[in-house]
Amino acid sequence: MIMSTENATKTTIKGGEFLIKESHAAEIFIPEEWTEEQLMIADTCTNFLAQHVNPNLVRIDEQEEGLMDDLMTKAGELGLLGISVPEEYGGFGKDFKTSMLVTERLGAGHSFSVAFAAHTGIGTLPILYYGNEEQKSKYIPKLASGEWKGAYCLTEPSAGSDANSGKTKAKLTEDGKHYLLNGQKMWITNAGFADVFTVFAKIDDDANLSAFIVEKGFEGLSLNAEEHKMGIKGSSTRQVFFNDCKVPVENLLSERQNGFKIAVNILNLGRIKLGGGTIGASKEVISQTVKYANEREQFGRPISKYGAIRYKIAEQAIKTFASESAIYRASQSMEEATDTLIAGGMDPIKAKLKGTEQFAIEAAIIKVHGSETLDYVVDEGVQVYGGMGYSAEAPMDRAYRDSRINRIFEGTNEINRMLTVDMMLKRAMKGELDLMGPAQQVANELVSIPDFGGTDDTLFAKEKKYIANFKKAILMAAGGAVQKLMMNLAKEQEVLMNLADMLIELYVSESLQLRVEKLVSMKGEDACKEYIDIMRVYINDAAENIFKSGKEALNAFAEGDERRMMMMGLKRFTKTEDLNTTEARRNIAAKIIAANKYCY
């Protein structure tokens, strides 16, 4: 049976509204809809890795003099550094989703992908989005072509997660022509070869940061030696020192004290991009894992014939496919929000920032889910490789080490989890997001007679009901937490983590369900059997995860009858029918094993 996903009117779901509203499959973008041109661009990325990066991974990790700089220049020559830079600044003016696809494909490039992401993201975007005309025309064409490389200096030895607490100072010179920068930045990606640095510092005794464009050659800028790192060893990471560094006044970016806002807005994009990169890496690692599993024989058979190994391969694919569904759904949401604002007369760059900010919650969710998926994928990759997984001669060693950074930069996963809940609640307080009404409805439902009605037996009916229930579970737990803990909620971080985990599972489950529904409407149910299995297994497990997180949260703040009632509600809202996940995982793995590569 083919379900119709047509919808007469398009419902626009605002950022964060996934918690209270239903989305429709026909409205989301799924990666099966890439155009021929987008796929050509993607192939160029894959070919670039195959030709220039993969054969040189060891040399890259040894930081051979000039090599990374040269690779970036080559990527620039192909146009890969200017994908979504407007054409008037030497770029190709492609849409956001295309730039996500490029990030995804290049995400399999280990240290190179970090250099690429830093340059095109935090290295270029602050100037592109906040620069004035002179600044943009001076720097962007060179950054988009790769003639110049970019870096971004926010973190300091004493200011990491608390980025606004930096001590770097800027002081206007007496003649009013320069700012003198003094301070120390740490963990600066691409610092070793960057020509342009966006540097955050406080002018005089300002409460907030300002941002400056600093060129490598400016007097008073110096670099420390390369950091020795656990992974992404080929990525240049250094401390940058500013010692009376002379920055012309015209290089102040945007307005005084607007720096923190710049940092936050650029991070919104950085987070979803990071998610995109992890998907590319995950797919590559799965392909390597299954190839090894098909070749390696023990007890007379390839290890891919063993259920324990199949389970891992299936689980790698399920998480990756689910994460990917969320990533491109959110990318499309950002793009649509931006387009709507432009259509309403807003300046395109302002619209881009607003449209992205609108989906900052989703971006934080994706950052966490993508990075944790990749960590799962590389961990099981090592396991499938066995002893060879532990060998520096085989690819899992590098994949395992390189993955780990993703949970730390672009805001640690703890910070992103807190932000997810924090932004939701702030929007509710501001009246932008109506959580109160729906939360009240759930509260009423708790004291009324439960609805034991079954679902109809159409494809997806069950999963849609589960997802609607997940929303209720979260509204109930979050509503309870807000009521009980009030202003203290921010201090009850364990509860915030629980709520964030629930929100993450919800957004990803729903994105996955909608993607598979759309896919079935395009290809028919028969062609989508394994995709349906992926959806069912993921949502089945999500229900258990949401239950566990919810239980922890409820036990932390509720007591007595109230707790018992909410716990019953939680059980009801996370209840799913029995599912033979073993058989489903076997089917999911079988397809990958036959294809000898990631194939979803």
Added chain:
Amino acid sequence: MKILVCISQVPDTTAKIAFSDNNTTFNTQGVTFIINPYDEWYALVRALELKESGPATAVHLVTVGKADAEPVIRKALALGGDEAIRIDADSNDPYSIAANIADYAKAHNYDLVLCGKESIDYNNGSVGAMVAELLDMNFLGFASKIDVAGTTVTVKREIDGGEETDACELPLVISCQKGVAEARIPNMRGIMAARTKPLTVVAGAAVAAVSSITGYEMPPAKSGVKMISADNMDELVKLLHSEAKVI
């Protein structure tokens, strides 16, 4: 000098090969197609170089195939080339492919026709020579280096146990292999330009196939590898003699 580059689409090298209809038809389901690497990396890129460095005035691409071959030819256009022609015919008979190409080329006065030394699907390696014969042009096969000065083309070719260098006057058909040029990656500018470059579809010529494929067979499955330790030479020699029977 006008150059025509012959482009064919072939299954991706990692494609899972399967046959249907009692092993008489190659099953294309789920197979992704790529430009034949010899056509892409060597013939096409060398043609582009000849245009960039002067001697060539135009580079046209031709493929014989149905509409499903268009993504591949547009991809070739993304690498470069001024326009493409798809001859609307479906065949894996080298003669009818060659006859179609020759038919088109004859009417459009190309000075140089470049193709890959073979396509990596059927590996016949005969289209280039047939095109030359049908166009009454000279043919040089297995080129590993091509230089053009005026109307003289100098070609290095691989021959048994060595190399030879030939000089030949245009017009000419050359089949290309490794060495002729370095693989290129389509850049953003090329990809975006590909959309607007002309891709003309012409009807296939009425030529009868002279061959048809009556059946496919899979090679026998690879047997396992036996590892013999480096200090056990006697064992290795014994196995090579008695088991592998190669010495």
